[in-house]
Amino acid sequence: MHLDDAPAPVCAICHNGLYEHELTHQACRPCTERVDRDLTALAGPDGLYARLADHLHPGSSSGGPTVSGSRTAPLPLRVEPLSLAARGGVVTVLQTWLIDWHDLLGYRHPRWDGDLQQQCDQVVKRLRVLLPWAAEEHGAFDEFARELGHLRRQCESATGGERPARRFGVVCTCGATLRITIESPAMRCDTCLTQYDREGLFHLPLAERRAA
Numbered sequence: 062m063h064l065d066d067a068p069a070p071v072c073a074i075c076h077n078g079l080y081e082h083e084l085t086h087q088a089c090r091p092c093t094e095r096v097d098r099d100l101t102a103l104a105g106p107d108g109l110y111a112r113l114a115d116h117l118h119p120g121s122s123s124g125g126p127t128v129s130g131s132r133t134a135p136l137p138l139r140v141e142p143l144s145l146a147a148r149g150g151v152v153t154v155l156q157t158w159l160i161d162w163h164d165l166l167g168y169r170h171p172r173w174d175g176d177l178q179q180q181c182d183q184v185v186k187r188l189r190v191l192l193p194w195a196a197e198e199h200g201a202f203d204e205f206a207r208e209l210g211h212l213r214r215q216c217e218s219a220t221g222g223e224r225p226a227r228r229f230g231v232v233c234t235c236g237a238t239l240r241i242t243i244e245s246p247a248m249r250c251d252t253c254l255t256q257y258d259r260e261g262l263f264h265l266p267l268a269e270r271r272a273a
């Protein structure tokens with residue numbers, strides 16, 4: 062069936078056209094994978110949430126900007142990492158989304174166990190399990206993606222600055238691996254000279270991550 066007057070379906074997040082195998086989804090594969098990476102980056106003992114605790118005290122941020130000649134007395138705790146780390150911050154925002162997802166799915170209210178770090182790891186794990194459903198069905202998936210991306214950037218700046226855009230590999234039709242970032246606008250394969258636009262690049266299969 063083909064409806065000529067139906068608007069071509071686009072990703073709710075990046076607004077690029079969806080490929081045929083993605084038509085039942087609201088978000089394209091690269092956007093869904095970026096959401097998954099944002100979730101993964103927050104959790105775990107080395108995750109951004111755990112690192113907030115190391116940056117609660119003034120001067121504890123390695124490489125952070127030094128404010129000299131400031132007229133205000135230093136705060137006993139740095140407000141930004143504290144507000145992200147405390148209840149009401151990262152964990153609460155994620156838990157609020159999970160409650161919303163459970164409601165929509167008709168599941169029971171999720172349970173939270175342990176301290177905030179443990180709750181962070183639990184809620185991230187659970188959101189990742191339900192991510193394929195949300196990317197397909199959740200009416201506010203774009204809002205979730207934006208809010209999560211914002212949380213991640215806040216945590217990164219509170220723990221010592223943004224890191225450069227992560228590079229990852231995609232596999233050209235000729236088999237060569239192209240190293241791109243989320244911002245890559247276009248690229249030519251050096252091996253077979255195929256020119257890809259942004260959309261084309263992001264629909265190539267991901268290269269297997271090799272051990273360093």
Ligand SMILES: [Zn+2]
Binds near residue numbers: 093
């Ligand atoms: Zn997208």
Ligand SMILES: [Zn+2]
Binds near residue numbers: 234251253255
């Ligand atoms: Zn190629």
